[in-house]
Amino acid sequence: MYLDAGSNNLINLEMSSVAKAVPAFEKKRVFDKWKYWQPSQISHHGKICCEIAREWITATDFSELNGDCLYTGPRWLRQRFKWGASAFPIFWCEAVRRDTLDCGALAAISHEVFRVRNVKTYRVQVVQKFSEVAISQWTNSWNEGNEPLPWVNDDLIYHEGCAIETANRQLKVWDASAGWWLDPKPASGYGALLAIRVSGNNLPIGKILKWGKYNLQALEWREIF
Amino acid sequence: MREQVKSETFKGSNKNKGSMKIYISGLYSGTNPQPGVGIARSLRTAFPGAKLIGVEYSNRCSGIHWKDFDDIWLQRPWEEINLTTHAEEIRKVLDSGALWISSIDLEIMWFARVFPDGHPNLLTPAAAALEQIAKPAISAHEGLPVKIPTFVTTEISDWDLHAFCRQHDWKVWLKGPYYEAVRAGNWMEFEERRRILSKAWATEKLFLQTHVSGYEESIALSAYRGKLLDCVRMRKRDLTELSKTWAGDISEVEEDFLRPLREIIRKLDWTGGAELEMVRDADNQLWLLEINPRFPAWIHGSTITGRNMPAILVEGATGVRQQISPVLAEEFTRVVMEIPVRSEYPLSPLPEPLGGEIGHSLKHPSGLIQFASRLHKTDIFNEEITEENGKTFFNAPKVPASFIDDLDSFDLHEMQTPASLFLENTASGNFRSASELVKELSSDELNVTNAYSIKTNPDERLIKLALDSGFLAETISILEVKKAIQIGFKPEQLILNGPGKWWRQEILPEGKFYSIFCDSIEELEQVLEKLENGKTRTNFLGVRLRTPNVRSRFGIPIDTPEVFEKLIEAVRRIPKKYKFAVHFHMASSNVGVGHWWHLFESMLRWCNSIEALTGRLIEILDIGGGWFPEDLQKDSAENFKKAIALIPEFLPNVRRIISEPGKALAQPTMAVAMQILELRNSAETVTEAVVDGSIAELPMYFFFPHRILYQNAENGSWKSLSRGKTRLLGRLCMEHDIVASNVELPENAQVGDILVFCDAGAYDRSMSYVFGRG
Ligand SMILES: [Zn+2]
Numbered sequence: 001m002y003l004d005a006g007s008n009n010l011i012n013l014e015m016s017s018v019a020k021a022v023p024a025f026e027k028k029r030v031f032d033k034w035k036y037w038q039p040s041q042i043s044h045h046g047k048i049c050c051e052i053a054r055e056w057i058t059a060t061d062f063s064e065l066n067g068d069c070l071y072t073g074p075r076w077l078r079q080r081f082k083w084g085a086s087a088f089p090i091f092w093c094e095a096v097r098r099d100t101l102d103c104g105a106l107a108a109i110s111h112e113v114f115r116v117r118n119v120k121t122y123r124v125q126v127v128q129k130f131s132e133v134a135i136s137q138w139t140n141s142w143n144e145g146n147e148p149l150p151w152v153n154d155d156l157i158y159h160e161g162c163a164i165e166t167a168n169r170q171l172k173v174w175d176a177s178a179g180w181w182l183d184p185k186p187a188s189g190y191g192a193l194l195a196i197r198v199s200g201n202n203l204p205i206g207k208i209l210k211w212g213k214y215n216l217q218a219l220e221w222r223e224i225f
Numbered sequence: 226m227r228e229q230v231k232s233e234t235f236k237g238s239n240k241n242k243g244s245m246k247i248y249i250s251g252l253y254s255g256t257n258p259q260p261g262v263g264i265a266r267s268l269r270t271a272f273p274g275a276k277l278i279g280v281e282y283s284n285r286c287s288g289i290h291w292k293d294f295d296d297i298w299l300q301r302p303w304e305e306i307n308l309t310t311h312a313e314e315i316r317k318v319l320d321s322g323a324l325w326i327s328s329i330d331l332e333i334m335w336f337a338r339v340f341p342d343g344h345p346n347l348l349t350p351a352a353a354a355l356e357q358i359a360k361p362a363i364s365a366h367e368g369l370p371v372k373i374p375t376f377v378t379t380e381i382s383d384w385d386l387h388a389f390c391r392q393h394d395w396k397v398w399l400k401g402p403y404y405e406a407v408r409a410g411n412w413m414e415f416e417e418r419r420r421i422l423s424k425a426w427a428t429e430k431l432f433l434q435t436h437v438s439g440y441e442e443s444i445a446l447s448a449y450r451g452k453l454l455d456c457v458r459m460r461k462r463d464l465t466e467l468s469k470t471w472a473g474d475i476s477e478v479e480e481d482f483l484r485p486l487r488e489i490i491r492k493l494d495w496t497g498g499a500e501l502e503m504v505r506d507a508d509n510q511l512w513l514l515e516i517n518p519r520f521p522a523w524i525h526g527s528t529i530t531g532r533n534m535p536a537i538l539v540e541g542a543t544g545v546r547q548q549i550s551p552v553l554a555e556e557f558t559r560v561v562m563e564i565p566v567r568s569e570y571p572l573s574p575l576p577e578p579l580g581g582e583i584g585h586s587l588k589h590p591s592g593l594i595q596f597a598s599r600l601h602k603t604d605i606f607n608e609e610i611t612e613e614n615g616k617t618f619f620n621a622p623k624v625p626a627s628f629i630d631d632l633d634s635f636d637l638h639e640m641q642t643p644a645s646l647f648l649e650n651t652a653s654g655n656f657r658s659a660s661e662l663v664k665e666l667s668s669d670e671l672n673v674t675n676a677y678s679i680k681t682n683p684d685e686r687l688i689k690l691a692l693d694s695g696f697l698a699e700t701i702s703i704l705e706v707k708k709a710i711q712i713g714f715k716p717e718q719l720i721l722n723g724p725g726k727w728w729r730q731e732i733l734p735e736g737k738f739y740s741i742f743c744d745s746i747e748e749l750e751q752v753l754e755k756l757e758n759g760k761t762r763t764n765f766l767g768v769r770l771r772t773p774n775v776r777s778r779f780g781i782p783i784d785t786p787e788v789f790e791k792l793i794e795a796v797r798r799i800p801k802k803y804k805f806a807v808h809f810h811m812a813s814s815n816v817g818v819g820h821w822w823h824l825f826e827s828m829l830r831w832c833n834s835i836e837a838l839t840g841r842l843i844e845i846l847d848i849g850g851g852w853f854p855e856d857l858q859k860d861s862a863e864n865f866k867k868a869i870a871l872i873p874e875f876l877p878n879v880r881r882i883i884s885e886p887g888k889a890l891a892q893p894t895m896a897v898a899m900q901i902l903e904l905r906n907s908a909e910t911v912t913e914a915v916v917d918g919s920i921a922e923l924p925m926y927f928f929f930p931h932r933i934l935y936q937n938a939e940n941g942s943w944k945s946l947s948r949g950k951t952r953l954l955g956r957l958c959m960e961h962d963i964v965a966s967n968v969e970l971p972e973n974a975q976v977g978d979i980l981v982f983c984d985a986g987a988y989d990r991s992m993s994y995v996f997g998r999g
Contacts, residue, residue: 066823096786
């Protein structure tokens with residue numbers, strides 16, 4: 001649930017070769033802590049209040065798209081909502097009036113926006129590596145009591161986004177909190193994506209999705225290296 | 226990919242790599258750098274013992290101080306250098322066995338002329354190859370999985386250039402003949418930037434190219450005598466303010482690109498480095514912006530990843546094996562660093578700030594632009610570009626025949642000029658075809674009706690034509706209502722809209738309006754009160770919407786959930802006896818044609834939400850505003866048909882579309898005739914002419930170019946003026962009263978001759994003012 005790649009930490013340049021050298025099965029899997037977590041949802045009161053809010057988001061998205069390709073990431077959402085803690089459950093009528101939304105809420109809204117655009121879209125959960133400095137900052141700013149955050153594990157964090165399937169059946173993974181597409185290539189160090197899981201109501205178990213050179217199995221966590 | 230280079234004896238005097246001498250030119254190292262320093266760093270890694278000589282044309286190019294250069298060959302700046310002497314010296318250098326890698330586009334073009342048959346030690350492409358990669362057409366791209374963004378030369382008429390900008394939503398780049406690109410978001414910006422670029426490059430041959438939105442990436446390659454030695458893909462990962470690479474990642478070029486690229490390099494018989502600059506759009510389509518005949522400035526970034534392009538070029542040319550560069554990373558970035566200045570090239574003083582100016586007005590230090598101008602005068606690569614996607618443009622804009630017919634009915638020499646001319650046949654023809662169009666578009670389910678916006682031009686003849694042609698009238702004040710009624714409109718044929726429609730409501734006529742459109746939620750509440758109190762009556766009651774992401778001061782801004790919710794609540798409160806309508810007007814000439822259609826669809830999308838959330842059916846849609854006549858006539862029936870077909874998809878209950886074409890109807894119906902008062906010559910050409918018209922009669926001069934007709938005084942024939950070098954100065958003693966720039970007056974033009982500015986029937990007429998008449 002990070003905001004953006006910062007630069008105020010040290011990166012061990014040797015990490016990449018070390019990480020590549022250790023076979024996956026010998027390691028504890030990076031996603032273990034969040035293995036059973038489900039993607040965040042925006043709730044609906046079942047009344048006009050939430051319907052107005054949801055319509056407002058999707059109609060605004062169409063206006064903000066400016067006639068560009070439907071695969072364009074809805075970065076306008078991050079210009080409208082700051083990234084920060086959100087309490088769940090969160091309802092549509094509340095979410096649109098918030099100044100800050102977390103990655104789960106932003107990902108859920110982006111997913112809805114792509115769905116309304118008639119683009120094939122899925123939910124995405126990822127594990128990313130950050131640093132002690134970043135984790136300590138987030139722990140301080142996300143809760144007053146300095147309690148450990150459930151989405152943090154040492155220098156790893158749980159993060160959410162959404163994915164779209166483009167015309168050439170390739171998956172693109174949208175990081176709604178950062179406003180960019182995640183790169184389908186292995187990395188280590190600050191901000192590196194270590195594991196990913198793609199899910200969705202419309203996604204049959206076992207379906208294979210292509211993300212760069214990776215074959216991702218629907219609903220399964222997969223480590224990226 | 227990397228080709229294995231056969232090891233062979235180097236043909237020059239450099240028998241071993243220890244004595245290899247390589248000249249590298251182009252060492253500018255600012256935020257938009259040349260690649261010379263990067264080439265030197267890469268060659269130093271691969272050939273530690275080679276002698277690297279940096280070549281520059283100004284001691285202000287900081288790359289001359291870079292440590293990897295063993296020596297610097299500093300030349301005088303391009304604007305003063307003796308090119309013949311310089312060419313002879315370079316030939317001696319090459320004959321002596323030294324290699325030369327240039328990273329200056331213009332120098333490479335010049336080399337192609339100095340060495341028409343090439344030189345074994347000159348590692349740059351030949352003239353034939355350069356012609357094939359000339360911007361913007363880049364004929365060498367055939368076979369690559371890329372597209373070229375639409376472009377047009379700026380030598381075509383201003384009228385057509387304005388149309389090009391509108392068609393492409395003003396998302397266009399004005400580009401110099403070799404490099405430099407500036408955005409032009411409107412006509413005034415375009416004119417100013419064209420003036421600056423044309424002056425700098427000493428040519429009218431600039432071009433306009435559409436913008437492609439996406440991610441920039443490049444392919445850098447190295448080739449020798451038609452053999453592709455190696456190439457890499459680089460994606461920009463960080464940019465400077467000028468969109469130049471600051472960081473990037475390097476990857477392999479895919480086979481589907483590599484195969485045609487190899488073939489192109491073979492056909493071009495390419496020697497040297499090259500860079501293909503591209504944009505990848507959201508649909509994964511690659512757009513080729515340019516092919517540079519040299520390595521890119523980031524080339525050492527590739528070396529960092531183990532792919533040393535300059536080294537493989539030298540290896541390919543000499544057969545001398547390089548030391549393989551280590552793979553340090555897959556990504557690279559830049560930093561800013563201070564380095565010692567070589568004592569033999571101490572810094573020069575800063576030039577004096579010009580009187581009254583801010584800053585030191587430093588130009589590119591080596592005088593490259595002046596060099597371009599020198600090359601231009603010798604006609605290097607003066608290719609013609611007169612086509613845009615197969616469509617040929619003409620230097621003088623086309624003028625409809627009806628203009629000429631109408632103009633022939635006036636005796637302009639008997640008229641007091643400047644004179645506003647009503648082109649009667651043109652006007653009636655326009656209204657007639659608008660009526661025919663809506664008849665064609667109407668069906669049993671959906672009626673399409675025209676409306677005439679009175680503010681566009683309140684001339685009684687036009688209002689009468691609208692009435693007779695079955696139009697409704699759109700009014701923005703009670704005074705306009707009054708005028709429409711005086712001419713014959715009934716209140717039930719009138720639409721009231723705009724933010725100040727109740728101005729002079731003390732003269733509000735009796736009767737029921739066709740429709741009232743409210744500009745704010747507050748106004749909607751007030752109008753409901755007026756209607757309930759019987760102070761006014763209407764068949765339809767509606768709102769004007771300001772959808773998000775639109776720069777406008779009109780309508781209800783639904784860009785926050787709060788306002789949207791308020792609107793929903795307000796619409797739900799409208800009594801059922803008033804039928805509900807929505808109004809959407811946007812000047813397509815400002816936002817662009819493509820963007821207008823997007824806004825229209827976006828508005829339908831919002832209307833669909835409003836219907837769903839309020840349970841109120843939208844029965845009338847009032848659309849239009851600010852069409853340029855050509856844009857509406859051009860494919861108008863087709864576009865309109867498409868739009869109308871789209872409406873039931875979003876709003877199945879709409880029964881009537883009101884089409885308000887705005888200036889599309891009025892603009893061509895009037896012209897302004899003026900007389901030449903004075904001709905001013907300089908060096909045998911007329912550079913300025915004073916006319917008795919002014920911007921008081923053509924206040925839209927700043928927003929779009931007008932077509933100008935010149936009447937031959939002897940035979941009365943008409944000629945549409947081409948682009949040229951003359952400015953037409955208005956009669957007013959005001960600095961900005963220039964009614965046209967860049968026109969070509971006929972050679973026989975005389976004082977007293979008549980010029981007619983067409984396309985002056987809309988806001989030029991309604992917003993014209995009295996000035997300088999005592
Ligand atoms: Zn709600």
